[in-house]
Amino acid sequence: MIGTRLAALVALTLLVGRGYAASLGGRKTQAPKSPVVKLWSQTAEFPHDPDAFTQGLEVWGETYFLESTGQYGRSDIRKVERKTGKVVSQASLDRELFAEGVTRLGEEIFQLTWREGLILKWRFTSKKGFTLDSKSMWSGEGWGITKGLGSLWVSNGSSVLTEVDSRTLKPKRSIKVTLSGEEFDRLNELEFKDGKILANVYMSSTIVEINPKTGVIDGLIDLGPLTPKGLSIEAVANGIAWDESNKRLYVTGKNWPKVFELKLK
Numbered sequence: 197m198i199g200t201r202l203a204a205l206v207a208l209t210l211l212v213g214r215g216y217a218a219s220l221g222g223r224k225t226q227a228p229k230s231p232v233v234k235l236w237s238q239t240a241e242f243p244h245d246p247d248a249f250t251q252g253l254e255v256w257g258e259t260y261f262l263e264s265t266g267q268y269g270r271s272d273i274r275k276v277e278r279k280t281g282k283v284v285s286q287a288s289l290d291r292e293l294f295a296e297g298v299t300r301l302g303e304e305i306f307q308l309t310w311r312e313g314l315i316l317k318w319r320f321t322s323k324k325g326f327t328l329d330s331k332s333m334w335s336g337e338g339w340g341i342t343k344g345l346g347s348l349w350v351s352n353g354s355s356v357l358t359e360v361d362s363r364t365l366k367p368k369r370s371i372k373v374t375l376s377g378e379e380f381d382r383l384n385e386l387e388f389k390d391g392k393i394l395a396n397v398y399m400s401s402t403i404v405e406i407n408p409k410t411g412v413i414d415g416l417i418d419l420g421p422l423t424p425k426g427l428s429i430e431a432v433a434n435g436i437a438w439d440e441s442n443k444r445l446y447v448t449g450k451n452w453p454k455v456f457e458l459k460l461k
């Protein structure tokens with residue numbers, strides 16, 4: 197796993213440049229603690245629709261994923277059988293909407309839109325599939341969304357994560373995310389795990405682990421070894437789903453042909 201660790205450090209150094217290099221060099225200022233590189237092993241892999249421009253991923257019971265896919269004219273919401281990648285239910289969005297992150301809280305499913313200022317609320321029944329319940333206004337861009345600590349959490353591509361009231365869909369508070377003391381942006385797809393927020397970093401193969409109280413990044417996961425070769429530059433890692441029941445992390449990316457199941461060490 198040394199290779200993985202090195203890859204992660206290289207990726208990290210590229211990501212944050214001098215901030216991390218300085219902390220690696222043991223600069224004798226009151227430098228914040230550097231994040232821990234979290235190692236993993238792959239325990240399984242499953243087919244994933246290579247046409248899915250994945251913007252959000254979450255486990256749905258023990259058998260399915262909830263997935264959101266983006267792009268204008270192609271955005272949808274889907275229920276996907278985990279082991280086969282088969283789309284068992286799907287609903288398309290209006291052509292002028294670009295879907296982003298998605299999360300499910302009880303009966304309600306919340307899906308973000310990118311620049312359209314809307315959060316879509318869906319319901320799902322086995323009879324009717326996905327039905328659009330309501331559209332709520334949202335200020336600014338929507339990138340990732342997840343649930344945790346009794347709230348929803350939204351990213352917008354910046355360094356800010358916003359805690360949102362799941363009933364009113366109004367912001368409660370915001371946190372600024374930092375890495376080794378420096379503001380850290382491009383936070384994308386989100387997932388709560390063990391009280392921490394995992395976030396894909398846009399245009400990288402790195403997932404950061406964020407303390408939701410302080411905004412401090414205290415862990416890093418490098419998906420470099422899993423990134424498929426030969427895809428477009430847009431086919432970045434984007435899709436994190438944590439399964440608490442089997443303690444596995446599922447990751448994929450935009451147009452990736454596979455979902456990977458990982459055990460974190």
Ligand SMILES: [Ca+2]
Nearest residue numbers: 253386387436
């Ligand atoms: Ca997620």
